[in-house]
Amino acid sequence: xxxLPRACALSLAAATALAMAACSTDPGxxxxxxxxxxxxxxxxxxxxxxxxxVLTDLSGPFAAGAAVQVTEFKAYWDQVNADGGVCDRxxxxxxxxxxxxxxxxxxxxxxxxxxxxxxxxxxxxPTSAAVLPxxxxxxxxxxxxxxxxxxxxxxxxxxxGASYAIQGANAIDYMVDELNVAKGSKVGVVYxxxxxxxxxxxxxxxxxxxxxxEVVAQEITPATxxxxxxxxxxxxxxxxxxxxxxxxxxxxxxxxxxxSQGANVPIVGLNPTFNPSLxxxxxADALLANVYSITAVAPYASDTPAVKTASDLYTxxxxxxxxxxxxxxxxxxxxxxxxxxxxxxxxxxxxxxxVVAALRDSSSxxxxxxxxxxLDYSEVGQSPTTSVYVSKVDAQxxxxxxxxDELSGPSAESFSYGS
Numbered sequence: 001x002x003x004l005p006r007a008c009a010l011s012l013a014a015a016t017a018l019a020m021a022a023c024s025t026d027p028g029x030x031x032x033x034x035x036x037x038x039x040x041x042x043x044x045x046x047x048x049x050x051x052x053x054v055l056t057d058l059s060g061p062f063a064a065g066a067a068v069q070v071t072e073f074k075a076y077w078d079q080v081n082a083d084g085g086v087c088d089r090x091x092x093x094x095x096x097x098x099x100x101x102x103x104x105x106x107x108x109x110x111x112x113x114x115x116x117x118x119x120x121x122x123x124x125x126p127t128s129a130a131v132l133p134x135x136x137x138x139x140x141x142x143x144x145x146x147x148x149x150x151x152x153x154x155x156x157x158x159x160x161g162a163s164y165a166i167q168g169a170n171a172i173d174y175m176v177d178e179l180n181v182a183k184g185s186k187v188g189v190v191y192x193x194x195x196x197x198x199x200x201x202x203x204x205x206x207x208x209x210x211x212x213x214e215v216v217a218q219e220i221t222p223a224t225x226x227x228x229x230x231x232x233x234x235x236x237x238x239x240x241x242x243x244x245x246x247x248x249x250x251x252x253x254x255x256x257x258x259x260s261q262g263a264n265v266p267i268v269g270l271n272p273t274f275n276p277s278l279x280x281x282x283x284a285d286a287l288l289a290n291v292y293s294i295t296a297v298a299p300y301a302s303d304t305p306a307v308k309t310a311s312d313l314y315t316x317x318x319x320x321x322x323x324x325x326x327x328x329x330x331x332x333x334x335x336x337x338x339x340x341x342x343x344x345x346x347x348x349x350x351x352x353x354x355v356v357a358a359l360r361d362s363s364s365x366x367x368x369x370x371x372x373x374x375l376d377y378s379e380v381g382q383s384p385t386t387s388v389y390v391s392k393v394d395a396q397x398x399x400x401x402x403x404x405d406e407l408s409g410p411s412a413e414s415f416s417y418g419s
Contacts, residue, residue: 039087042351044117050089050350052077052337053096053116054144055108055131056123060100061222061247064275065326066123070095072310072330073120075317086338087345093120100222102130113138118355120144120337125196132157139353141340144333147271147296148195149202149417155380156356158340160333161296161371163383164196164270165203166412168243170388171268171294172207173409175241179266179292183212185240190218190230190254192246200245200270207411225249231257241266248275251291252283259286268292274393276324276400284395291393293401297329297371299391300399304369306331311398323399332370339365372406386412 044051054073056066073093081090094112098105105127109119119135121144122128128145132154135142142151143158149165151157162170168189175181189204191197201217208215216237218230231254234242242258244251244267251273258265267290274293278284293299298307300323310331314321343358344350365375365384372387387408391401 038348039345040349040351040354042117042353043114044352045089045350048089050086050091050341051094051116052091053094053109053112053119054121055096055098055105055112055119055127056121057100057127058097060098060124061249062100062123062272064248064277064322065272065324068314068322068324068326069121069123069330069333071318071321072314072327073334075313076331076334079313080338086341087350091341098122098124098127100124100127102126106130106134109134113140116140117350117352118143118337118340121333125150125192125199126194129195139351139356141337141352141355141359143337144329146196147199149199149383150195152381152383152417155360158336158359158377159384160329160336161375162385162388162412163203164199164245165206165415165417166383166386167270167294167296167388168200168203168245169207169412169415170203170386170390170407170409171243171270172204172211172213173411174292174294174390174405174407175266175268176211176213177409178405179241181213181240181266184214186214186216186237188216188218188234188237188239188242190220190227190234190242190244190246190250193219193221197245200243203412203415204243206415207409210411210414220246220250222247225253227253228257230254231261231263234258235261235263239263239265241268243267244269244273246273248273248278252278252281252287255286255291256281256283259283259289264290266290266292268294271295271297271325274325274401277322279393279395279400287393288395292404293325293391293393295325295389295391296385297325297332298369298389299325299397299401299403300327301391301397301401302328302369302389302403306368306370310370325399325401327399328370332367335367335370336365372408381417383417386415388412
């Protein structure tokens with residue numbers, strides 16, 4: 001297992017600026033069509049403003065974390081605008097709630113598309129799967145789509161870190177190499193039906209095959225909030241650990257039931273499964289005892305200067321707001337889009353297609369510890385990194401997760417999406 005070094009310390013100015021390293025920028029089409037001077041402009045751009053869209057889940061299973069992200073998005077762009085904006089323009093954010101409903105997400109996208117240059121976020125696997133093909137037809141950048149591998153086929157998609165399959169593979173590697181799950185053991189994989197869960201299962205299954213484990217799969221839906229039956233089935237199978245690709249409600253139920261049944265096994269939840277509010281529920285003791293979290297983005301408690309910059313910005317915007325890993329996630333999503341907008345401006349093509357082209361010119365992106373270094377967006381179809389962050393649920397850590405490792409496991413490195 002390859003354990004990666006933490007990001008180097010930055011000066012405060014560098015941490016605030018978060019200057020990202022991109023490989024190159026194509027000069028593109030610098031005609032004046034639709035713009036002024038040598039700058040080409042298109043949908044969502046006027047002489048004074050740039051409009052970006054956010055399709056998020058403010059009323060569904062990920063509402064708590066989504067609200068945190070929206071606060072950070074707005075604070076980030078307010079700061080950018082105060083510092084002069086992008087391409088001499090202020091950035092405005094149009095936030096719409098799809099409620100984790102793919103059909104509603106499509107309707108909102110169609111109404112929004114003529115008036116935005118890019119979508120900073122489409123939260124959720126099912127919703128992003130519905131929106132991405134339409135956005136690709138329109139040459140519209142789509143960021144923050146969750147981490148489903150199905151999104152990687154789209155040239156216009158920017159995955160913020162390791163895909164769910166990479167996370168699932170790393171979860172198995174971590175169990176074997178660090179949590180003493182022995183070869184020949186059974187491991188449970190509890191996952192949402194759909195792109196999110198299926199991708200997580202694919203990565204976990206690959207790693208289990210590589211490491212000599214047997215997977216006991218349990219498919220659920222977001223409506224399944226009582227996991228008594230699934231926990232009982234896993235306990236009866238004698239699993240030595242569980243990978244969870246679901247949401248916070250499912251984590252609380254699974255950990256609580258397994259704990260009540262005396263199944264003292266590690267549960268490794270993928271990116272969106274943990275929320276610090278779970279530590280106020282009856283499942284708190286079980287979570288503290290056995291739950292780990294694998295995330296594509298550094299947890300809130302990370303001590304890197306960039307994460308501190310993100311958390312300071314959020315605290316200033318909402319001093320009493322809920323906190324969590326969604327704070328650095330939201331910051332880095334905005335920063336990734338700003339990088340693409342800057343690249344499009346520099347190339348003279350501030351159009352939706354120009355933003356996508358700037359994205360795909362990025363082959364070695366450094367986010368100073370918000371995401372693993374060296375993100376590669378130049379290869380369509382593959383995860384931009386195989387590295388993840390591993391945290392342990394800890395009541396003393398800010399936002400309930402204590403960072404314990406940054407790693408790229410052997411199974412994660414050997415996993416590849418088919419053509």
